[in-house]
Each structure stands twice: as structure tokens, then as C-alpha cells.
Amino acid sequence: xxxxxxxxxxxxxxxxxxxxxxxxxxxxxxxxxxxxxxxxxxxxxxxxxxxxxxxxxxxxxxxxxxxxxxxxxxxxxxxxxxxxxxxxxxxxxxxxxxxxxxxxxxxxxxxxxxxxxxxxxxxxxxxxxxxxxxxxxxxxxxx
Amino acid sequence: xxxxxxxxxxxxxxxxxxxxxxxxxxxxxxxxxxxxxxxxxxxxxxxxxxxxxxxxxxxxxxxxxxxxxxxxxxxxxxxxxxxxxxxxxxxxxxxxxxxxxxxxxxxxxxxxxxxxxxxxxxxxxxxxxxxxxxxxxxxxxxx
Numbered sequence: 001x002x003x004x005x006x007x008x009x010x011x012x013x014x015x016x017x018x019x020x021x022x023x024x025x026x027x028x029x030x031x032x033x034x035x036x037x038x039x040x041x042x043x044x045x046x047x048x049x050x051x052x053x054x055x056x057x058x059x060x061x062x063x064x065x066x067x068x069x070x071x072x073x074x075x076x077x078x079x080x081x082x083x084x085x086x087x088x089x090x091x092x093x094x095x096x097x098x099x100x101x102x103x104x105x106x107x108x109x110x111x112x113x114x115x116x117x118x119x120x121x122x123x124x125x126x127x128x129x130x131x132x133x134x135x136x137x138x139x140x141x142x143x
Numbered sequence: 144x145x146x147x148x149x150x151x152x153x154x155x156x157x158x159x160x161x162x163x164x165x166x167x168x169x170x171x172x173x174x175x176x177x178x179x180x181x182x183x184x185x186x187x188x189x190x191x192x193x194x195x196x197x198x199x200x201x202x203x204x205x206x207x208x209x210x211x212x213x214x215x216x217x218x219x220x221x222x223x224x225x226x227x228x229x230x231x232x233x234x235x236x237x238x239x240x241x242x243x244x245x246x247x248x249x250x251x252x253x254x255x256x257x258x259x260x261x262x263x264x265x266x267x268x269x270x271x272x273x274x275x276x277x278x279x280x281x282x283x284x285x286x
Binding site for chain 1: 149150151152153154156157158159160161163164165166167204251254255258259261262270271272273274276277278280281283284285
């Protein structure tokens with residue numbers, strides 16, 4: 001197969017895989033009282049501790065007002081709380097609460113179960129190749 | 144690496160790849176006068192010709208009213224047109240117009256260029272493995 005045909009094929013299958021992962025992800029989130037943007041924000045907040053709403057907006061590529069509203073709902077749900085910086089009281093940081101960590105754990109475990117089930121008939125060697133490939137691919141992709 | 148650790152790793156990297164593909168996809172769509180849901184609808188409509196709004200809603204997992212509004216905007220953009228069934232005038236089918244096919248071609252080409260660039264330093268053999276893996280994975284995943 002020439003390179004172009006392979007790229008056409010890869011694009012189609014990457015799109016298919018991502019679309020199915022997205023659909024499954026939303027299906028899983030339906031079982032928890034959290035929306036997709038709230039979950040996405042939680043994932044960012046656990047990776048980049050104590051960031052501000054401005055930094056979170058940049059990271060999520062969303063307007064500050066949208067993220068402020070998002071954080072308000074996440075506070076009501078007790079996933080996060082806001083805390084004033086001790087050194088500069090003008091700065092408000094977002095802290096993930098225990099319930100936030102718990103929902104991440106539970107959702108990610110469900111996503112892992114989904115993938116484990118897909119790979120149940122794959123050999124260890126095949127799983128190793130897939131693992132390595134996704135890692136390399138993830139690292140090659142710029143944000 | 145034991146199976147559980149690999150699944151944790153695969154889940155993280157699949158999520159990373161899908162998140163970057165999504166972000167890139169939206170970035171590409173910004174250069175065209177089409178929104179993400181409109182583009183998604185166009186992709187379904189080119190695969191399943193002449194379907195109704197009800198069938199499209201089912202396929203996209205969206206409310207009929209949302210899809211009706213979506214199709215209205217796509218008609219205004221001349222991506223699709225509605226056509227009454229010749230045998231049963233109560234049935235309205237959605238037909239993709241030339242401008243719709245053109246935008247799909249252009250957007251998919253941009254997505255292919257993005258992937259081609261990511262794979263530029265990969266060997267032919269590596270590209271073959273990735274191609275095969277995504278195909279198998281796409282087929283193993285249920286919708």
C-alpha cells in the first residue's frame with residue numbers, strides 16, 4: 001500500500017477509534033453526576049495543582065466566563081473548592097476535593113475496564129505493541 | 144509490565160491521543176465555515192445516503208429537535224438540502240450537496256496532512272503496524 005493510501009486509512013481508523021472512545025466516555029459519565037467538561041476540568045486540575053481559573057481557561061481553550069460557571073457548578077457538586085492564595089489574596093486557586101479525586105478514580109477505572117475488555121483476546125505481545133505505539137503517538141502529537 | 148499497569152498506561156495514552164486529535168480537528172474546522180456537530184452530521188450523511196432526520200438523530204445520539212436545528216443551519220450553508228420521498232411525501236430525506244462533499248474532502252485532507260506530518264520520521268514498517276493496529280482496534284470497538 002502506498003503512503004497516501006495508508007494515511008487515508010489511518011486517519012479514518014483514528015477518527016473511528018476516537019469517536020467510539022468519546023461515545024463510551026460519555027456513556028460512562030452518564031452513570032456519575034458529572035458532565036464531560038467538568039470531568040475534563042478535573043483531569044487538568046489534578047495534573048496542574050492549585051491553578052487559577054485563568055490558567056484553567058487557557059489549558060481547556062475555553063472562555064474565562066465559561067470556566068467560571070463550570071467551576072461554580074463543580075463547587076456546588078463538591079468536586080473542587082476555591083482558595084485564596086496566602087501570599088497574594090487577589091489570586092484564587094482551585095483545589096480538587098476528595099469527592100473530585102474519587103470520581104476521577106471511578107471513571108478512569110470504568111474506562112480501563114472497557115479497554116481491558118477490548119484487549120481480552122489479544123496476546124501479551126500484541127498488548128505490548130499497542131501500549132508502546134499509543135505512548136509514542138501521544139508523545140509525537142503536539143498539543 | 145503486568146496487564147493492569149499496561150491497561151492504565153494504554154487508557155492514559157488513548158485519552159491523550161484522542162484529546163489531541165479532537166483539539167486538532169476543531170482547529171482545522173475553524174478554518175472552514177462549519178461547526179463540529181455540522182461536520183459530524185455531514186460525515187454520517189455521506190456514509191448513510193438519504194436518511195431522515197429521525198435516523199440521523201439516532202445515529203448521532205442527539206435529540207430530534209437539536210438535529211432539526213442543525214440541518215436548518217446546514218441548509219442555509221448549502222451543505223445539504225431536504226427532499227421529499229417520491230413514494231411517500233410524508234418522508235423527508237437529507238441530501239448532501241456539492242459544497243458539503245467539498246468541505247468534507249478539504250477537512251479530511253487537512254487531518255491527513257496532520258497525521259502524515261506526525262508519521263514523517265516513522266519507517267514504512269512502523270506505519271504499517273500502526274495502520275493495522277488502528278484498523279483492528281476500530282473494528283473491535285463496539286459503537
